[in-house]
Amino acid sequence: MMARAQEGDRETYRRLLEDITPYIRALAARQLGNCTDIEDTVQEVLLTVHAVRHTYDPARPFGPWLVAIANRRIVDSLRRHGRTSSRETPLEMEQETISTPGANFQETAPDARAVREAVERLPAAQREALRLLKLDEMSLKEAATVSGMSVGALKVATHRALRTLRKLFGWQGNKP
Template sequence: MLARRGRDGEDVATDDVRWGLLMARAQDGDKAAYRELLLEVTPYLHAMARRALAANEVEDAVQDILLSLHVIRHTYDPARPFKPWLATIAQRRLVDHLRRSARRLAREKPLADEAALAPAEAATQDDRALAVRAVRDAVATLPMRQKEALLLLRFRELSLDDAARASGRSAGSLKVALHRALATLRRAMLRV
């Protein structure tokens, strides 16, 4: 078989055949062949990732590709070329990585200077005060049994047995009351 040179200057046909043989041996349980395959494909994967991603993201992306390769290695058909199979896996993982990065960047906001943070902190404190007031008002509207279960189990953080002894009620009764109290509070907070 004649070998041709790839974009990175490597011997494409030789790599493809060699890597395919190593993967076939790895599928048969040859750990040394699998280790050798991973060592040989890693520079190729690094080159692919460097073309698609920022330098600080390359290593994570390569590890993600190698993990995917490990998980789906049983799907490789030794009768087919290895390199296109690997490249497809790598490209899909790189696209996934780019999508995750884009979502993360869309959620994150750059820090502003300190002058701009001061009003935000004040607004946050006002929001907290309003939220605390809303929770207090919602707890005040609860029936006494639910309020007692909430106080003992959530605010005092007593165990169910200790709360049952302290209230003179059964553990089951306390659990039901707490569940109802939390559901009522959730509904009240959604209206705020």
């Protein structure tokens, strides 16, 4: 089937990919425990087969060629999982954000009107930098173009505005 697919038979190629998918899934499931990792790995194998299909030699068996590709992608997945799991820790239920209204509300948080009034008291450059970068979510480059300020000036103005608001409301760390 792969030889016919290399010759341009699209229907045969589609059937080949459909036929090898369960086999690839079984190979991945044997070595990977996580269901999302399995499906991601199957997709990576299929993409690799597609990308390197021209390297298949029709005079040789297809199975070993496919298994070699699959094993390499499975090992890549295991390495990736090992790297991320060594740096990540799973959240416990009490650490999860709760979606019920008011669950994440801070008793000491100022109301919106107080924040607006405090922002209005900031110097014009700080107020503009805060609006462009934090409220309008522009990039530094976009905000610099719109405001006519340099990127450095925008950074300084934003930093000073946030520092002033933190002091005013008694916030610690990076609350706003």
